Structures are given as C-alpha cells and as structure tokens.
Amino acid sequence: MTETTYQPVVAWSKPEQERAGTPLLVLFHGYGSHEQDLMGLVPGLPEEFTVAAVRAPVAMGPGFTWFPLMHEPDFSVDKVTKAVSDVVTWLDSVKGQHSSVSVLGFSMGMAVATSVLRHRPEEIAAxxxxxxxxxxxxxxxxxxxxAVKAIKPPVFWGRDQEDPVITADKIEFTHEWANEHVDLTKVLYSGIGHGINAQELSHVKEFLTYKVLNVR
Incomplete structure (x- = not known):
C-alpha cells in the first residue's frame, strides 16, 4: 500500500505555468472560514509572489477550522501539530519550484503560520x-x-488593541514568545477590531518587499 501525500484544497493566485522561480506566500484563514477568504488581499500584496491560500482540514459551521478553539475541552497541542504537520507535508511537495516560502495567517491562521515557522524555521523567509x-x-x-531564536526570522504582527476576539492571555503569550525568538515588527491599528484595513495591508506589502524580495 503506497502512502498518499496530503493534498489540501488550495486557491492559487497564478496558474501553474507561471509559478516556477517565484517567491511563495501561503495564506492561512481563521476559525470557521475558508481558503477564498484571504484571496481578496492578493491585489494589495507584492505582485512578484505566488500566493497559495490553504483550506483548514476540519469542517466547522459554514467553513473550516485548523483545530478546536483553545478554551474548548477537546483542544490539544497535538491537534495543532497534526494540522501543521499536514501543511508542512503539502509544502514539501510544492516548495521546490519557488525561490522562497513565506507564510501569512489571520486570527487562528496566525497560530498556524507561526507554528509552521517554529517547526521549520530554516525554510521560512518571513x-x-x-x-x-x-x-x-x-x-x-x-x-x-x-532554532527559531538562533535565526531570529522576520515576523510582522498587526492587531487592534481593542480586538474583541483574541483574548488577553493569547496576546500576552504571543508578545513574550515573539520578543524573545523573532525579529518582530509590531504595529497597532485603532478601529479595525478583528479585521484588516488598507493601511495594514500596505504595511504588509512593505514588509514583504523589504524582508523577502529585497534580500539577496
């Protein structure tokens, strides 16, 4: 019996024949959403990137989730690592045709993006x-x-201090982890709640341009 490679549902910004040699940016959506949710960001991102938005594996309401919410009784770190392991398996199947791999996550998707980094720090550009x-x-x-701390990879973290969704304990841990382990660019945006605005997207474009495209 042959082992099949994990193949998630993925939305791509470029057709397959245009991807070779481009930097790859992988998008991870939030809880209860889907792979198309973040594709609206693509026009605001550097055009050099091939963008791949990945669907989470677990059906949840009208969308999907990567793992249970952290306050739920069936949450476990093992469920996080299982979801991220599957993502990394898929990444291994596509990364060879790209000049670099960066990851972007919204809400729970940031937990996935940072976990990919923490598992394979040598392979993630930003x-x-x-x-x-x-x-x-x-x-x-x-x-x-x-290994992350030894490399100090560039990480952009944008949020609203009044975000009604992400709880204070998560913010506190993320601050402590990021300040110790990565080269952190942290920007606060007022009035965006649990969302993304045009100013933040322009900052993301600048960050990716400076930290990925201009690094040779």
Missing part, C-alpha cells in the same frame, strides 16, 4: 500575523523554538 496569536508549545518537541 511570517505575517494579522489579528492573531501563537500557541504555547507545552514542551512539545515539534516546536523548535531554540
């Missing part, structure tokens, strides 16, 4: 986290935070 958080490792060896 991380963008929007209105989201990172998950505590709880001693799980999947998260190679010492």
């Amino acid at each position: 991380v963008v986290g929007l209105s989201g958080f990172a998950v505590p490792a709880d001693g799980n060896g999947f998260f190679r935070d010492d």
Whole structure:
C-alpha cells in the first residue's frame, strides 16, 4: 500500500505555468472560514509572489477550522501539530519550484503560520500575523523554538488593541514568545477590531518587499 501525500484544497493566485522561480506566500484563514477568504488581499500584496491560500482540514459551521478553539475541552497541542504537520507535508511537495516560502495567517491562521515557522524555521523567509496569536508549545518537541531564536526570522504582527476576539492571555503569550525568538515588527491599528484595513495591508506589502524580495 503506497502512502498518499496530503493534498489540501488550495486557491492559487497564478496558474501553474507561471509559478516556477517565484517567491511563495501561503495564506492561512481563521476559525470557521475558508481558503477564498484571504484571496481578496492578493491585489494589495507584492505582485512578484505566488500566493497559495490553504483550506483548514476540519469542517466547522459554514467553513473550516485548523483545530478546536483553545478554551474548548477537546483542544490539544497535538491537534495543532497534526494540522501543521499536514501543511508542512503539502509544502514539501510544492516548495521546490519557488525561490522562497513565506507564510501569512489571520486570527487562528496566525497560530498556524507561526507554528509552521517554529517547526521549520530554516525554510521560512518571513511570517505575517494579522489579528492573531501563537500557541504555547507545552514542551512539545515539534516546536523548535531554540532554532527559531538562533535565526531570529522576520515576523510582522498587526492587531487592534481593542480586538474583541483574541483574548488577553493569547496576546500576552504571543508578545513574550515573539520578543524573545523573532525579529518582530509590531504595529497597532485603532478601529479595525478583528479585521484588516488598507493601511495594514500596505504595511504588509512593505514588509514583504523589504524582508523577502529585497534580500539577496
């Protein structure tokens, strides 16, 4: 019996024949959403990137989730690492044709993006986290935070201090983790709540241009 490679549902910004040699930016949506949700960001991102938006694996209401919410009884770090392992397996199947790999996550998607970084820090050029958080490792060896700290990869974290969704404990942990382990660009936006505005998207474009496209 042959082992099949995990193949998530993916929305692409470029047709397959135009992807070779381009930098890849992988988008991870939030809880209860889907792969098309963040594709609206593409016109505001650097055109050099091939953008791939990945659908989370677990059906949830009208959309999908990567893992249970952290306050729910069936949440576990193992469920986070399972979802991220599957993403990394898929990444391994596509990364060879790209000049670099960066990741962007919104809300729970930021937890996925930062977890991909923490598992494969040598392979991720940059991380963008929007209105989201990172998950505590709880001693799980999947998260190679010492290797992340040695590299200090560039991470952009944008959020509204009045975000009504992401709880204070998640923000506190993410601050502590990011300040210790990565080269952090943190920007606060007032009035966006749990969302993204044009100013933030322009900052993301600048960040990716400076930290990925202009690094040779």
